[in-house]
Amino acid sequence: ADPDGDTAEITLVDVLPAATQPVDDVTWAIVEGEPATLNPAASANLIVPNLCDNLLSLQPDFSIAPGIAESAEFVDPVTFVITLRDDVAFWDGSPVTAEDVAWSLQQNLNPASQWFGAFALVVPDAAAGIVATGPNEVTVHFVAPDSTFRDAIAGQGGAVMQKAFGEAAGQALGTPEAGLMCTGPYELAPGAWTPGGDIVTTANEQYWNGAPLVKTLTYTFVSDSSTLATALTQGEIDGAINVSPGARAVLEGDGAGTLTVGHSTASYSFGPASATGAGANPKIREALSLAIDRDQYLETVANGLGTVQKTIVPEFSFQAMTEAPIYQAGYDALAEPKVDLDAAKALVEESGEDTSVPLVVAVPAGAKEFAQTATIMQSAAKQIGLDLEIDEMQAADFGALFYDPTKREGIDFVATQGYLETPGVLGYPSLFMLPADQGGVFNWSGYDNPEVTQHLQAARNAVDEKTAADEFVAAQEIFAQDYLQVTLAGTYQLTYLNDDLTGVTTSVAAYSSPWALHLGGE
Amino acid sequence: MNAMTRMLLERLGGLLLTLFLASIVIYSAVLLTGDPIAALAGGAKPTPELIDQIRLEYHLDDPVWARYWDWLTSAFQGDFGRSFVYKTDVMTLVAPRFVITLQLVMVTVLLILVFGVGSGVVAAMRGGAVDRTVGVLTSLGMALPTFVVAILLIWIFAKTLGWFPVYGEGDAGWDRLWHLVLPAVSLAVLFVAYISRVTRGSLVAQLQSEHVDTARVRGIPRSRIFGVHVFRNASPQILAITGTTIAGLFAASAIAEVAFGLGGIGSLLVQAAARADLPVVQIVSLLLVTIFVVLNAAADLWSALIDPTSVGGRSAA
């Protein structure tokens, strides 16, 4: 089925027409708040894509095109060769060398890197695994075939930085003090980042893919959705990506700009946070899933701007892949989520869990969507005889849940929103379904199904795309029923842009591509 | 020693002692507010080794008093610590935001003085219907929470009128002033009402005092009675309470800052606390305390100067 099918009234737009007029200043709001660092290896945010090019270039429709790398392909099952363009230069004018690229990729061999998982199958010794094999050529050696690697370097895992600059900056790379040295369409000058204030970037006039029309692009940080909505409609801020669906009515009303709805891989879900307690019991999770009315959820939380999503892996993540039909068929075969309170109650009964002990769901404080999600979960739980308490956590405490097991004590569920910044289907399942020692860092309930593990490994190690697809679909068929993440809704990418401007990427690809490259006046 | 100097020295001593005690309280209480590891790891997923390294690097396992002592000694050398989240010097983080809060407070103070003191004076002088109207308005004003006023203003100006911006601090200069109007109004309403009452109350007390009777019976012109006897005599009390109020504005501004998206120290405090950025929470809290104590002392001193009979007379407490 067409992912747009059930939302006939919404037109999805993934990119706005390229701009033609130069503009001096654009102010952009970053909804997620100020990043701790702009180091692509350490942080995923919407600023880095405009600063640092990735080796491959992700298109708004989630297809992959050449970027700094003219080509990047497996030459044999365990050898991956990257050939670079020769006309790309860093902001300081020095050309991009194979050494720089190798060094940049090596950053991800550190377990602290965001993209460590994507590089898990690269030969771990940096010097041997990633080598500059020619002036414009970098070779990556693998311990086993990896069907996901090429997709990954279209994301920030493939971001290119200057080696000399990076080594000089050391730990401080990407911080307000040290800054960055990349090749992207906008430059970050030293001192341009005022911590706690804003980040001022300027056009890279020498950009290899054509200089942007915006002279200065300033990022400010506005987390409060209603504040942001006012600022946007008043024209105080020119645009923002990921505006809250809750503000839909305001943003669609008359204001300085227009709300554009694009494809996204983002979804709301919740999952177990511990291996003990009722939350770890798949029957309880299934029962909760059966008690939540997805349409109502969409209506309330996403304000109608979303789709019912059957499982953790969203359709858009494989739309542009070669074997998309296989994935689509696998997805279509899954059961639609439905409401069945009787069945849910029966499941609770069956689970044998003590229903008098209250369950606790943790959500981040501040965002209305999460407050609503938690409220809806709580109300659903009540209907099937479960007692659910809400723990709204401040950002720091909520963040700590993800690495500190002691912080998860006493918490049964964590509700989050997640998205995939690059095409590929294995990211989520690996994190949630594989045993912890094999990369399942979020597998907090200790889920271990050998069959699932085996299919997922096989999908990753597949050397042809069809095998990969088949293996994944096989795994999905099984894990979808274990509700390791209960997917509540898929959402769209919401971008608000001042009517004087155009040219931004409005799909979720914005996380991995220079979305402001074609930004400018209409 | 001159009584004035002595009083100043005593005051200064008391002030420093209060600050010192408050710094101990705040420093140790802030340590309870959250686990800074996430902030320190800077977005990366911390491995156990990294956590250990961070704990060591930031002395997170040292006893509280040792950390306090370290902090205090380096603070005396001008080093107030580094933000856990932004990894920069706390002062470079706080300074520009402080400027914004300061500007917001100044606009608010202007409003308080003009409308609060002004309406109090008018109510006290005119009496009758004017007094009653001001009384009803101030009663209402004192029942209006700052954030309700803020929401109301945003609603009116964002939705309907659009005369004033309702978000952000704008650029320095006139644009800034323009942006600060609504936040200042929302912050001021409660205090305008309060100061109006205090002003009116102390003026009326003076108006009814016997020495004003004396002036009246001597035929002193009304304007002079009001200026020289009533207002001047009431001013120490008005000043003292206005001083306390203004001193408190720096903290109270947090709500207006959050509601109008201003990057001031109030919103910084709320944010930093949420992110467990302990050095920032500590510094901002202490800054607020210091401002409060110093402004209060200044207001006291000033009213002492106005009131020649009180020199050396007030107790330090």
Add this chain to the structure above:
Amino acid sequence: MTRPVLEIDALDIFAPTAGDPRQLVFASTLDVGRGEAVGLVGESGSGKTLTVRAVAGLLPEGFTTVGGIRIDGRDVGDMPARELRDLRARRLGMVFQTPRAHLNPLRTIGDFMTEALVHVAGTKPAAANRRALDLLDEVGISDPGRRLRQYPAELSGGLLQRVMIAATLAMDPDILLADEITTALDVTTQEEVMAVIADLRTHRELSMLFITHDLALAGAVCDRVNVMQHGRIVETLRAKTMRENAREEYTKTLMAASLDEAPPMRAAGDEGEPMLRIERLRKSYRVRRAGRGKETLVAVDDVSLQLRRGGSLGIVGESGSGKTTAARIVVGLERADSGVVAVGGKDWSTPARGGRERRRRAKIAQMVFQDPYQSLDRRQTVRQCLTEAIRVHRPRETRAELDRRIGELMGHVRLEEALLDQRPRALSGGQRQRVAIARALAADPVLLVLDEAVSALDVTTQVEILTLLDDIRRSTGVALLMITHDLTVIRRLCDHVIVMRQGRVEEHGTATDILDAPQAEYTRLLLDSIPRAGWTPRRRRLGRTSSLATVTRSTQTQNGR
């Protein structure tokens, strides 16, 4: 006779209330001729102050008047506001009871003196200043140049009252309204202030409306006296002959109540062991100096005295002479710096430690305080108050026994038992003071200290209470230590007297000796200052040069903020 300068004609004054206005003054009529001094006397609350305030235009907000007030024949009610203000500024001068409250504490004396001259009459500041100096000199203030730079807080009450008078004279008024201008002052100061006024009257042809509750004083300074009761002027008499001519019942009681008319009732003090012995008592305070810093003020300096069982000793002296301080040390409310206080042979030099010792001493010595309005807990009924006092010493008393004892005490102080369930607010000043005395007697003390126990009361009430105390002394054998600044009280009640001045004992001896043949200059001064028939106030000494030390004792109400 020429037309009176001030005429009050059938004046009614109404206070605003929720319903109909309440009438406080009823058809008052009086007049003041040129150069004449007219007195207005009467019990507290009779409407004297309201009447003069109506003349000065100072009635509280909302008050209304009916009737005429004429100055030089012109009715003030018909005048436009501006003219009226001008008239009041130039023709009327008013002096109030409490000068301290009536001077702006934040302005210097100089400002106060010249304000009207500069801002109403338009005199140049330098000229106004010269005039102020002359005026201060005229009212007998030494070193006027320095005074002009001082603040009211730095001057004593007597000085302030003179400043006030001088300032009033700056505009050369014809009429002086004086509302109890000496009530807050002690006798010697009172005499001086009155002398100043008398001088001025002879030099300036000043007319005066003089309010007081002291008949003797009114008689001594006024030409005519109006007697006021319950808001009505009941009688107008010539001062010289008022005693003889009084017709109204109320006036007669007022006249009869004067103390010096009553016969002395001295009991023969029996010789024996002194039950209270004080030797070389000294007490000093650190007080704020007028200008800056602190200084030591010796409140009680080397005082020795003895009081026999059943005897009665009076301590007299001007305000601030240390009388109260000495008494407070005796009952353990204050700690002496040095010296001995022995009661019944036991050392009481230091205040009691612990509850038991305090109760033991309470059984021996009791005190009645100066202010009957404040020395009772206003939330307690008389019964509760007495019960508490009795229970301290007899915690297990039965209800019936208690009631009997209360009845007995009420009988002692001649209060009706019907008052037992009243709270202090419902009692008159005299009744309150009697309750306080009953409470002190509850412990069956052998020593009763009375600190100005009658000075706040009407003359009639004073007489009653003094008689009562004398009776009690005779019937119970309690020894009295009587503190007062009023020598007539001593004459009435005491067999021995100590005269104190600035913390020291000036003279001591039997009451008869001291009152009839005073040795010390100061005692004579005190005696001469008492207003009586045929008395004319005279200037006797220069004004106090330094102000009274500011009292920081907690008993002084704190102006808490």
Add this chain to the structure above:
Amino acid sequence: MSVVQIANGAVPAVARRAAKRDWVFRIALIVFGVIAVLAAIGPWIAPYDPTELYVGPVNGASSLAHPLGTDDVGRDILSRVLVGAGASVFAPIGVVLLSTLAGVALALAAAWFGGWVSGGIARLIDVIFAIPGIVIAVLAVAVFGKGLLAPVVALSIAYIPVVARLVRTAASRELGKPYTAALRVQGVSSPAICFRHLVPALVPVVAAQTAIGFGYAMLDLSAISYLGLGQQPPAPDWGSMIAAGQAGLLSGAFEQSVYPAILVVVTVLAVGVIGARVTTWAEEKER
């Protein structure tokens, strides 16, 4: 959030006059009485479960079924307002009680013992006074976790100086009156003086302060809720309802914010009038 010091003259003469005019006072009393009763019985008379979703449309306007409309997840606002009244009215009462108890105890200790005890307490109070309420609130949330307890404790602490200073002044004034000296001379024990005479004397002052403090506590608590440091969802309280409805306000769904906001204002006003009356009454007693 603000901790407003209660100063002389803070109660407007108008309110006093109004309080004297009995009908204003009576209306205030009735309004507050009704609100208090609703707060007490709210959970029983609420037409819907305040936490149940979709009992009506999302952001529904007033209707017969939902007189005050429905909120952003379809809950009945009337029910939420009724049930929220409990926390919104009783939490300020808690603040007032706690701060009054602590403040009075400290003030009495200071007034009674004098000397270094008094000095120490004065210093302590200075320190508390110097720490802004919002800082105390942030710290308290960290220590007590979220929920109603933290803000109540925080505000109680923040209000201590105001109460303590007021009571301390009143207590010293009372202790300075001759009647306490008279009681000592009579041999009445210190505890008896303290509890039989001093404490009752302070009742009117404290009562007046309590009424005024309640209003401020209500405002401050709702502000704390607004900053997200207050009551845990989904339990309703007026402050968090106002905050949650803010987004809807801009899109025209005013019900969720406006009704609780009106209630806050009305309650504070009513208590203000009552407080003014109590103050007048206390002052009359003083005379």
